[in-house]
Amino acid sequence: MTPGRPRRPDRGRRPAPRKQGPRRPPVQDPPRRAAFDALHAISERDAYANLILPDLLRKRNITGRDAALATELTYGTARAQGLLDEIIAACLDRPLSKVDGVVLDALRIGAYQLLRTRIPAHAAVASAVDLVREVAGSHVAGFVNAVLRSVSEHDEAAWIDRLAPDPETDRIGNLALRTAHPRWVARAFAEALGDTGAELEAALQADDARPEVHLLARPGEISAEELAAITGGDVAPYSPYGVHLPPGTGDLAVSEPLNQHLAAVQDEGSQLVTLAAAEAPVEGSDSRWLDLCAGPGGKAVLLGSLAATSGATVDAVEVAEHRARLVEQATEGLPVTVRVADGRDPGLDGGYDRVLVDAPCSGLGALRRRPEARWRRQPADIAGLTRLQTELLASAFRLVRPGGIVAYVVCSPHLAETEGVFTGAARRAGAEVLDARAYFPGVPALGDGPTVQLWPHRHGTDAMFCALARAR
Numbered sequence: 272m273t274p275g276r277p278r279r280p281d282r283g284r285r286p287a288p289r290k291q292g293p294r295r296p297p298v299q300d301p302p303r304r305a306a307f308d309a310l311h312a313i314s315e316r317d318a319y320a321n322l323i324l325p326d327l328l329r330k331r332n333i334t335g336r337d338a339a340l341a342t343e344l345t346y347g348t349a350r351a352q353g354l355l356d357e358i359i360a361a362c363l364d365r366p367l368s369k370v371d372g373v374v375l376d377a378l379r380i381g382a383y384q385l386l387r388t389r390i391p392a393h394a395a396v397a398s399a400v401d402l403v404r405e406v407a408g409s410h411v412a413g414f415v416n417a418v419l420r421s422v423s424e425h426d427e428a429a430w431i432d433r434l435a436p437d438p439e440t441d442r443i444g445n446l447a448l449r450t451a452h453p454r455w456v457a458r459a460f461a462e463a464l465g466d467t468g469a470e471l472e473a474a475l476q477a478d479d480a481r482p483e484v485h486l487l488a489r490p491g492e493i494s495a496e497e498l499a500a501i502t503g504g505d506v507a508p509y510s511p512y513g514v515h516l517p518p519g520t521g522d523l524a525v526s527e528p529l530n531q532h533l534a535a536v537q538d539e540g541s542q543l544v545t546l547a548a549a550e551a552p553v554e555g556s557d558s559r560w561l562d563l564c565a566g567p568g569g570k571a572v573l574l575g576s577l578a579a580t581s582g583a584t585v586d587a588v589e590v591a592e593h594r595a596r597l598v599e600q601a602t603e604g605l606p607v608t609v610r611v612a613d614g615r616d617p618g619l620d621g622g623y624d625r626v627l628v629d630a631p632c633s634g635l636g637a638l639r640r641r642p643e644a645r646w647r648r649q650p651a652d653i654a655g656l657t658r659l660q661t662e663l664l665a666s667a668f669r670l671v672r673p674g675g676i677v678a679y680v681v682c683s684p685h686l687a688e689t690e691g692v693f694t695g696a697a698r699r700a701g702a703e704v705l706d707a708r709a710y711f712p713g714v715p716a717l718g719d720g721p722t723v724q725l726w727p728h729r730h731g732t733d734a735m736f737c738a739l740a741r742a743r
């Protein structure tokens with residue numbers, strides 16, 4: 272990638288830029304360059320960190336400690352972007368929007384290293400200056416040097432004390448900045464938790480931490496105990512098929528069971544909601560299951576594995592062709608038939624015994640795993656999503672038979688996407704709402720029901736929502 276040059280030199284008046292020195296040859300720093308290229312693709316082309324970075328590392332043959340540094344810088348900087356921007360803005364005498372995008376991404380990487388890593392300040396500043404020289408030219412090196420020296424005058428806590436709103440009058444705004452969340456996301460968490468105090472703080476902090484990787488031990492292929500022994504992980508606390516990997520588990524330990532289709536990467540919360548969808552009792556036969564939003568196939572694998580052991584079959588519907596292909600690959604050998612169709616009207620015969628609607632959503636419950644999503648998502652996205660969720664759920668109620676189960680799942684705690692969508696749809700369908708907590712055995716702190724909201728700070732899972740209804 273060749274980032275464009277800045278539209279014009281970015282020279283802050285405060286602090287004064289250093290005089291331009293003679294042009295130096297570019298310094299090679301492959302991990303930081305990879306982090307920069309990934310972050311710039313995220314900010315300019317709406318790329319996804321979990322897709323772009325592995326691709327860059329593979330193509331450039333960056334491995335080991337260098338790959339770990341590139342990953343830390345990419346994910347950490349993307350996750351903290353809004354906080355870093357506020358701090359950088361406080362070191363400028365012009366609006367942040369006037370800073371060229373290439374320069375801003377280099378500043379963000381530098382500020383992240385200064386504030387959230389143990390990299391010594393002089394190395395953080397020098398490496399960012401070298402980086403910007405390489406990607407934008409020497410004429411902006413002095414500007415970047417001066418801004419980062421200003422950033423380095425305080426640590427993160429001191430910057431937050433200076434910049435965060437007063438917690439007495441704006442508790443949510445204060446916590447949002449402290450935990451590097453957009454205010455509207457912090458407010459959505461507060462509304463779902465019914466709390467703006469210690470619990471909201473714990474939820475936002477857990478959401479800002481690096482998540483553990485969870486594996487699914489595919490039922491019928493390997494037990495969680497065996498998978499934990501092979502990978503050096505721990506058996507998950509709640510899912511009988513889950514394994515948690517400690518941070519830093521090497522690729523090698525994990526790649527073999529993944530390549531052999533014994534295991535898949537899947538958050539324990541996703542496993543729990545799928546198990547609830549598969550285990551809530553239907554009245555009568557239990558052999559035709561439908562996964563109405565199946566791509567890329569994580570839950571279809573678990574549903575298909577469970578169906579294989581009970582003699583059921585699964586139809587997996589996905590509107591996006593390429594994602595449907597991913598479902599086919601993931602479910603090979605399982606009793607799963609993939610169909611490319613719009614779940615709102617998939618053209619299938621009804622009469623299903625179980626329908627899972629794992630609806631497209633804001634993903635506010637998985638921000639730990641999608642670092643760029645927290646700054647990319649906007650409140651205005653919610654209305655369109657809830658419309659689609661409502662239509663998909665109405666379709667599920669048309670496709671299920673009386674006595675069958677509809678499971679509504681989203682990876683979001685936003686009340687509009689959770690209770691807001693489900694309550695109305697179940698009422699309109701005349702369905703019996705089940706107490707979903709009964710199908711999360713052993714899972715603590717599930718609230719008052721009947722729906723279930725999982726949380727990173729309570730359960731160590733993504734913030735998955737699950738509601739169950741029996742059709743009448």
Ligand SMILES: C[S@@+](CC[C@H](N)C(=O)[O-])C[C@H]1O[C@@H](n2cnc3c(N)ncnc32)[C@H](O)[C@@H]1O
Pocket residue numbers: 541563564565566567568569570571588589590591594612613614615629630631632
């Ligand atoms: C939350 S994801 C599902 C994740 C999947 N169940 C899994 O566990 O891997 C939602 C999926 O719904 C798909 N989708 C969006 N609109 C749809 C529609 N109208 N009908 C069917 N699928 C749709 C998206 O392409 C996306 O793959």
